[in-house]
Amino acid sequence: METDLRLESSLWIGNKRYRAVLTGWHLKWTEADKKNGDKKTVSVPVAEVVGVENGRVEILPQKSVEDTDKDFTVFYIKRSRSRSTYGLLWSLGRTQFSCPSRVLRDQWTNHLRTALKTHSPLRPHRLLVFINPFGGKKKGREIYHSLVAPLFELAGISSHVIVTERANQARDHLLKKDLTGFDGVVCVGGDGMFSEVLHGLIGRTQQEAGLCETDPAVTLQPCPLHIGIIPAGSTDCVCYATVGVIDPVSSALHIIIGDSQPLDVCSVHHASTLVRYSVSLVGYGFYGDVLAESEKHRWMGPLRYDYSGTVVYLSNRSYAGIVQYLPADPLLSSPKDKTRCLSGCNVCSRSTERLFPHTSDSGSLYSSHFSQYSSDSEGEWVSVEGRFRCVSITCMSSSCARSPLGLSPSAHLADGTGDLILVWDTHPLSFLKFLYRHTSTQDQFDLPFVEVHRVKAVRFSLPDGREEVHEGIGELNRAIGGEEREYVDTVSRNGSQQQLAQSVVERETMNEHKTVAPILCGLCCKKTPAVSVWNCDGEILPFTEIFCRIHGQLVRLYARGIEDGAAMQNCSQESDKNKSRCITYK
Numbered sequence: 001m002e003t004d005l006r007l008e009s010s011l012w013i014g015n016k017r018y019r020a021v022l023t024g025w026h027l028k029w030t031e032a033d034k035k036n037g038d039k040k041t042v043s044v045p046v047a048e049v050v051g052v053e054n055g056r057v058e059i060l061p062q063k064s065v066e067d068t069d070k071d072f073t074v075f076y077i078k079r080s081r082s083r084s085t086y087g088l089l090w091s092l093g094r095t096q097f098s099c100p101s102r103v104l105r106d107q108w109t110n111h112l113r114t115a116l117k118t119h120s121p122l123r124p125h126r127l128l129v130f131i132n133p134f135g136g137k138k139k140g141r142e143i144y145h146s147l148v149a150p151l152f153e154l155a156g157i158s159s160h161v162i163v164t165e166r167a168n169q170a171r172d173h174l175l176k177k178d179l180t181g182f183d184g185v186v187c188v189g190g191d192g193m194f195s196e197v198l199h200g201l202i203g204r205t206q207q208e209a210g211l212c213e214t215d216p217a218v219t220l221q222p223c224p225l226h227i228g229i230i231p232a233g234s235t236d237c238v239c240y241a242t243v244g245v246i247d248p249v250s251s252a253l254h255i256i257i258g259d260s261q262p263l264d265v266c267s268v269h270h271a272s273t274l275v276r277y278s279v280s281l282v283g284y285g286f287y288g289d290v291l292a293e294s295e296k297h298r299w300m301g302p303l304r305y306d307y308s309g310t311v312v313y314l315s316n317r318s319y320a321g322i323v324q325y326l327p328a329d330p331l332l333s334s335p336k337d338k339t340r341c342l343s344g345c346n347v348c349s350r351s352t353e354r355l356f357p358h359t360s361d362s363g364s365l366y367s368s369h370f371s372q373y374s375s376d377s378e379g380e381w382v383s384v385e386g387r388f389r390c391v392s393i394t395c396m397s398s399s400c401a402r403s404p405l406g407l408s409p410s411a412h413l414a415d416g417t418g419d420l421i422l423v424w425d426t427h428p429l430s431f432l433k434f435l436y437r438h439t440s441t442q443d444q445f446d447l448p449f450v451e452v453h454r455v456k457a458v459r460f461s462l463p464d465g466r467e468e469v470h471e472g473i474g475e476l477n478r479a480i481g482g483e484e485r486e487y488v489d490t491v492s493r494n495g496s497q498q499q500l501a502q503s504v505v506e507r508e509t510m511n512e513h514k515t516v517a518p519i520l521c522g523l524c525c526k527k528t529p530a531v532s533v534w535n536c537d538g539e540i541l542p543f544t545e546i547f548c549r550i551h552g553q554l555v556r557l558y559a560r561g562i563e564d565g566a567a568m569q570n571c572s573q574e575s576d577k578n579k580s581r582c583i584t585y586k
């Protein structure tokens, strides 16, 4: 196959002659009329060729250029380092070649197109695109039509575009409408829009497989359609954590070349119902309260989270709860091992084998670990009880612009586990230190009132077993801020381990901040509501007592994880020597 596709000839770029070679895997060109030592080779993996056009073509911005029938243009992926984030930005590279004859030109374009088909089997041909016109800064439509659609067109992808007119339209469409012929679904919006697509696709897949989503013990069927995210929301956490940058062009290029990144999903249950799915944050306490507060200030746009974060921080709340968790195998990885899940991650690759073994009994649809009533599995559960500033479960790092390394910097995208972060009640300044560390490279887990566990499942209940059902966000906000809620004293705490940690941190912090503390304490509320709410990827859950299970690699995104920016040193300078290194990365 590879030898069939090999093509080698002289080609011209501008007025310079090059020796060009197409092997099965790479297109390479080297300046011909130079001494050996000065020769530079540019090498583009075939898998990263976006498109091949006859003539001299320019898009983004589109221009008509004079050409002949001996010219062709190759579009491919070019990388550069992002100033503000850890990942790499992708843009459209373009080289216009001239051939000695039209016959040779046709040979080059045909060979390249065949190589693309052969080596990129997951490239989509037809996509279903949902645009949320109201997400983030309300630029979804503009972003899609000006930056993404021209790239899809260049790559020969046909798309069916739906601009949503109401919340949950994308989810309902995916649950009910005919999806024949689509290779993937793209959402243009934020994490809320992604969540709609996630729910629609998981629900549809289970319906078609005849599986019951409500039972946490059932092994769910992975979704056959890939999901692409064009970021146009407020937090865009899923995009940030799976691509490494918030950039519509980079995301569009990942979709075009058919990148494939599996992703763990957490199902959240209450009693015998499925409440929701989550990939990023299932958070109680601080993150729940911030979300509930922010819903009142939607008009502020993305800034609502900063404002609400300050308000909630100053209200100084902590909540009583019982957290039970099923630890993951500690020999596989640890949330404190200071590694990062990057593109090509070994921990995730090994998990694929573990999660989908090719043995004949792997078809079992029932996993005894998760049967809530199975006495066999009860022994492995760990239980802690006390007062918490926040309880968070995240299936991935959940990095975003606010927190470039995320809630759990060493979490894996596709290892079949989640990280449970327990922040015990502590002095307000200590909690501020914890929050602040999310914005830097300092370890937020290296604090005596913070615990982190790699888990397969989590159960949360209230100490007195009293469940409250919230009926809607309006009512919920009233309940959180209003008088109807029963109040408890913040100083009552459970658990001796927590009390010890608490007193050490309080002493340290009070010494450090003798002058600031009294001012801050004056601002803080003396009372706290008895219960918080759960924030599930930006949606408030209507229940307090929940059971969560992580489903390994349940969905696939058009992404490849975060590329290691360190491997791209000096690329931003684009010196001739490095230019080819930038292009040949990987």
Ligand SMILES: Nc1ncnc2c1ncn2[C@@H]1O[C@H](COP(=O)(O)OP(=O)(O)OP(=O)(O)O)[C@@H](O)[C@H]1O
Binding pocket: 131, 132, 133, 134, 135, 136, 137, 163, 164, 165, 166, 167, 168, 188, 189, 190, 191, 192, 193, 194, 196, 232, 233, 234, 235, 236, 237, 538
């Ligand atoms: N046409 C629409 N009208 C109103 N709401 C919509 C519409 N389309 C989608 N939605 C809802 O809007 C919510 C928020 O959208 P989205 O996630 O795109 O933006 P965001 O909230 O600004 O970003 P993020 O989720 O990243 O913070 C989603 O939960 C989605 O269900």
Ligand SMILES: CCCCCCCCCCCCC/C=C/[C@@H](O)[C@H](CO)NC(=O)CCCCC
Binding pocket: 191, 192, 235, 236, 237, 280, 281, 287, 290, 291, 305, 309, 398, 400, 402, 403, 406, 407, 432, 435, 436, 438, 439, 535, 536, 537, 538, 539
């Ligand atoms: C003194 C400085 C303090 C700075 C505090 C920084 C802490 C930042 C941690 C960021 C965690 C983001 C978790 C991601 C959550 C998303 O699934 C969700 C949907 O978009 N976003 C929110 O709920 C929005 C909720 C955002 C909460 C801040």
Ligand SMILES: [Ca+2]
Binding pocket: 264, 395, 396, 411, 412, 413, 414, 415, 416, 417, 418
């Ligand atoms: Ca994971």
